[in-house]
Amino acid sequence: MLHILKKIIPEPLKRKLKSHQHSAYLRESTKYAYIGEAGPLIRCVFDKIKDIPGWFNIDDCAHFFLILSYQSAIGLKGDLLEIGSYHGRSTALMAKCLQPDEKIVICDAFEIDTDDKYSDKPSPERLVSNIKRLNPNVENERIIIHKCLSNKLKLGREIFRFAHIDGGHSMDQVYFDLNLCSKHIIENGIIAVDDYYNSQWPGVTKGTNHFLSENREFSVLADLNRHGALGRKLYLIKQG
Numbered sequence: 348m349l350h351i352l353k354k355i356i357p358e359p360l361k362r363k364l365k366s367h368q369h370s371a372y373l374r375e376s377t378k379y380a381y382i383g384e385a386g387p388l389i390r391c392v393f394d395k396i397k398d399i400p401g402w403f404n405i406d407d408c409a410h411f412f413l414i415l416s417y418q419s420a421i422g423l424k425g426d427l428l429e430i431g432s433y434h435g436r437s438t439a440l441m442a443k444c445l446q447p448d449e450k451i452v453i454c455d456a457f458e459i460d461t462d463d464k465y466s467d468k469p470s471p472e473r474l475v476s477n478i479k480r481l482n483p484n485v486e487n488e489r490i491i492i493h494k495c496l497s498n499k500l501k502l503g504r505e506i507f508r509f510a511h512i513d514g515g516h517s518m519d520q521v522y523f524d525l526n527l528c529s530k531h532i533i534e535n536g537i538i539a540v541d542d543y544y545n546s547q548w549p550g551v552t553k554g555t556n557h558f559l560s561e562n563r564e565f566s567v568l569a570d571l572n573r574h575g576a577l578g579r580k581l582y583l584i585k586q587g
C-alpha cells in the first residue's frame with residue numbers, strides 16, 4: 348500500500364509532507380539528530396557525557412553552559428554547588444565551566460538510603476572519573492564531595508555563584524535545600540531547581556513555591572521546559 352502511495356503522490360506534495368514530519372519530530376523527539384547540524388556543544392560536550400546514567404539532557408546542557416559562561420564573562424566569581432549528582436552527568440558539565448580559582452562542591456547520599464530509591468547507586472570514585480571526562484585537568488582538591496544527606500551538609504564560608512538542586516523530591520526536602528543554598532548564594536547568583544512542575548514529583552513545586560513566597564530577594568529568572576522531559580528546570584536569581 349505504502350509503495351503504491353509513494354508512486355502516485357506528486358513530488359512537491361511529498362516534500363511538503365516530509366517537512367511537516369520534520370517539524371513534528373522537532374517538537375516531540377528526544378533525538379537531537381532531528382534538530383539539524385550539531386554544534387560544538389553537542390559534538391564536543393554532550394557526546395562525552397550522554398552515556399553517564401542520569402536525566403540531564405541536551406537542553407539542560409545548553410542552559411547551564413550559557414548561564415555559567417555568561418557569569419564568567421561578566422566577572423561573577425564563586426564556587427559551584429550541586430545537591431544530587433547521581434553519576435555526575437550534570438556535575439561534569441558544571442565542572443567544565445569552573446574558572447581556575449573556583450571549586451565544585453557536591454552533596455549526594457551515594458549508598459545511604461534516601462526517600463527516592465535508586466537501584467544503580469553512585470560512588471564518589473565513579474563521579475570523579477565522570478567529571479574528568481569533560482575537565483581532565485581539574486585538580487582533585489577542587490572537587491569537594493560530601494557523602495551525606497543534604498540535611499547533614501555542613502557548609503562553611505563557601506559562596507556560590509550557581510547551585511543545582513536535584514536531590515530529594517519531597518516538599519520539605521526541596522524547601523530545606525533551597526534555604527540552605529540561599530544562604531550561600533552570591534548576589535546575582537543562580538539556583539537551578541530540577542523537576543519543577545513535574546506531576547510525578549509535586550513536592551518540588553510546593554517546596555519551591557513556599558520558598559519563593561518567603562524569600563523576596565529571589566525571583567524566577569527562567570522557567571524552562573526541556574526536550575523530552577516531564578518536569579521543568581526553574582532558574583532563580585538572587586537580587587538584593
Ligand SMILES: C[S@@+](CC[C@H](N)C(=O)[O-])C[C@H]1O[C@@H](n2cnc3c(N)ncnc32)[C@H](O)[C@@H]1O
Pocket residue numbers: 400401402403430431432433434435436437438454455456457461462463465469495496497498513514515516520
Ligand atoms: C535525580 S538524581 C540526580 C541526577 C543528576 N543531577 C543528573 O542530572 O543526572 C538524585 C540524586 O540525589 C541523591 N539524593 C536523593 N536524596 C538526597 C538527599 N536527601 N540528600 C542528598 N542526596 C540525595 C540520590 O542519591 C541521587 O544520586
